[in-house]
Amino acid sequence: MLPRFNLRESLVDPKSPERRPRRAAYALPTFFTAGNLFLGFLAILKAIEGALYAANGHYGFNPHFEMAAKAIGVSVFFDGLDGRIARLTNTASDFGRELDSLADVISFGIAPAVLGFVWGFLFLDPATPEPLRRYILQAGYFLVFAFVLCGAARLARFNITENPMPRNPGRPDRKYFVGLPIPAAAAMVASVVYFFGSEPLVYWPFVCGWLVLLGLLSYLMICLWRYRSFKDLNLVRPRGPLIVVVLGFVIYAIWNFSQIFLLLLSTGYVLSGILVRLGGSVRRRILRRRTAHEHTPEPAAGAH
Secondary structure (H helix, E strand, O other): OOOOOOHHHHOEOOOOOOOOEOHHHHHHHHHHHHHHHHHHHHHHHHHHHHHHHHHOOOOOOOHHHHHHHHHHHHHHHHHHHHHHHHHHOOOOOHHHHHHHHHHHHHHHHHHHHHHHHHHHOOOOOOOOOHHHHHHHHHHHHHHHHHHHHHHHHHHHHHHHOOOOOOOOOOOOOOOEEEOOOHHHHHHHHHHHHHHOOOOOOOOHHHHHHHHHHHHHHHHHHHOOOEEEOOOOOOOOOOOOHHHHHHHHHHHHHHHHOHHHHHHHHHHHHHHHHHHHHHHHHHHHHHHHHHHHHHOOOOOOOOOO
16 A cells, blocks of 8 residues: 655655755745736736727727636635645644735735726716716726725734634634635626626616625625635545546636536525525524513403
């Protein structure tokens, strides 16, 4: 039988009495963080190129907007790997955490905000009544900034909180985020742009709907609602055949039905925190009514 491979042990420096990882091992998670940052930077450039492309009269499919959305999506994948690899290889450091946060502000704050503005507001139909058009654009500027501000505040709160507790705590054997993670908010923006064929929004009802979505995402990032983090899942532990089937289905769906599947995936995660919060509120209300009913004294026998 072949010996079991242990990644953490293979990266230990044999000359270190404290069994610290090799210096080169610290570059592994940083590589994914740098990739995350590069993709965010690329998304910003492509969003600007897409705006210039549409300004020349190309209001249909915009390949630059599509590339920006895809870059943000891949950046979400890279962001999910750098932290797991750092914990897996025992190479987590304060420098890596700070670099990751700065990269997240650009890739999941500024990049989706720029894409959301040039795709969702900039090309509003000039035939829209002037007062309405002015109010929509003003609201667009405000909500795009709110998205960046709330995302940065979400990251700052995550960095300074050691053991965050949501208002509606879940099972003790699972780990949760407090508020919607900023990568999930960015993925929601990118998946909507990608789903609609990267064609910029023109009609004001659709633009107003986009306004509502950006405002909702901004609020969810700074609220105290519970979102599953999945950090309790062990990637190196052996899995059953069901996991292999599910993974194969996910890969097949992304490959063949990427637009609708990624939108459903992002929407499902965003809605999960809302549904959990609403479900908890309903359960607490029912429990209070039941408790109040149990403590209500019954009328005396024969009383009218």
